[in-house]
């Protein structure tokens with residue numbers, strides 16, 4: 001069989017394709033070919049068409065391991081300033097909720113974001129996105145939620161889109177207007193939700209919103225208030241996800257499942273009824289072990305119940321200045337293994353296959369013909385090493401849509 005010219009061909013590494021339902025799908029001495037940003041061959045080198053190498057525009061010889069590009073399906077990477085001082089307060093005994101109720105926490109980042117213009121916000125956010133990419137991410141979800149007025153939410157979403165353009169990766173934007181109550185709406189939560197619903201429609205018209213999220217919690221918004229935001233998302237045809245049951249069981253998982261949501265995120269306190277609702281709706285559980293770790297939480301998500309019910313579990317960094325200043329998805333996978341006892345395979349699947357599903361993306365997450373040519377090459381001999389090393393420069397190179405990332 002003659003090969004049409006391929007844009008690229010990667011040779012020699014072990015592929016972890018994740019293409020089947022179980023196992024890593026390992027292929028020793030593998031080959032990966034792509035054209036127009038899409039994988040056209042993923043298999044053993046010995047199975048390549050005889051003229052494949054001669055006809056490829058780019059041939060990369062490598063060793064080690066190649067995985068699908070990692071997908072960070074829950075981040076708040078766009079923000080200004082940092083909250084190191086709040087971290088110190090918590091080390092001295094203050095709780096996240098106490099700090100939030102005293103006007104710190106999320107609202108202090110809101111002040112910093114409002115003060116930064118769009119270019120300054122981009123300049124502060126890009127290094128974090130670069131760090132995530134440097135450890136294997138090729139797709140990032142980025143939320144708004146630190147603007148909390150129309151102009152500043154819009155600014156955040158525009159910065160998120162610009163990060164995708166600058167870095168050559170996919171960025172999926174999520175509108176999180178219902179993240180916290182800004183000071184100018186103190187005591188007027190329902191009026192704030194009215195405003196959020198109106199902003200959502202205008203931001204959708206500007207094509208700045210890929211999905212809609214909210215923070216359903218006793219220090220944030222009620223189930224009824226969240227429901228009103230989700231109703232608008234539904235009329236606009238936008239998928240929903242939710243910060244659900246993080247600090248207490250607020251029936252958030254069941255709510256987002258009722259809307260056929262993509263994911264319920266955090267889910268430490270999700271009840272058996274919530275797990276059942278997620279299973280019935282096909283809603284992914286997004287585990288955020290960085291926030292669990294930093295807040296020194298002790299209540300584990302209902303992992304065995306998710307497994308038993310067949311709820312897919314994704315893993316993400318939750319990169320944010322308050323609860324998870326975490327700049328590596330691979331490190332989040334490591335924390336998911338140590339704190340939540342995920343197997344290394346569950347962690348890798350959680351940052352690829354299941355993360356893609358949590359974003360509603362069916363064109364990525366595995367190394368298979370027809371999938372986007374998004375992949376990362378690692379200087380390790382076996383997949384478990386990805387979650388064995390804490391930190392360290394393991395990634396040799398990565399490609400998104402068939403283009404090598406800088």
Ligand code: NIG
Pocket residue numbers: 076105106109215243246291318320321322323324
């Ligand atoms: O995912 N839980 C709410 N939102 C973020 C924290 C945001 C912040 O503290 O700045 C989270 O943990």
Ligand code: FE
Pocket residue numbers: 074076243318320
């Ligand atoms: Fe979050």
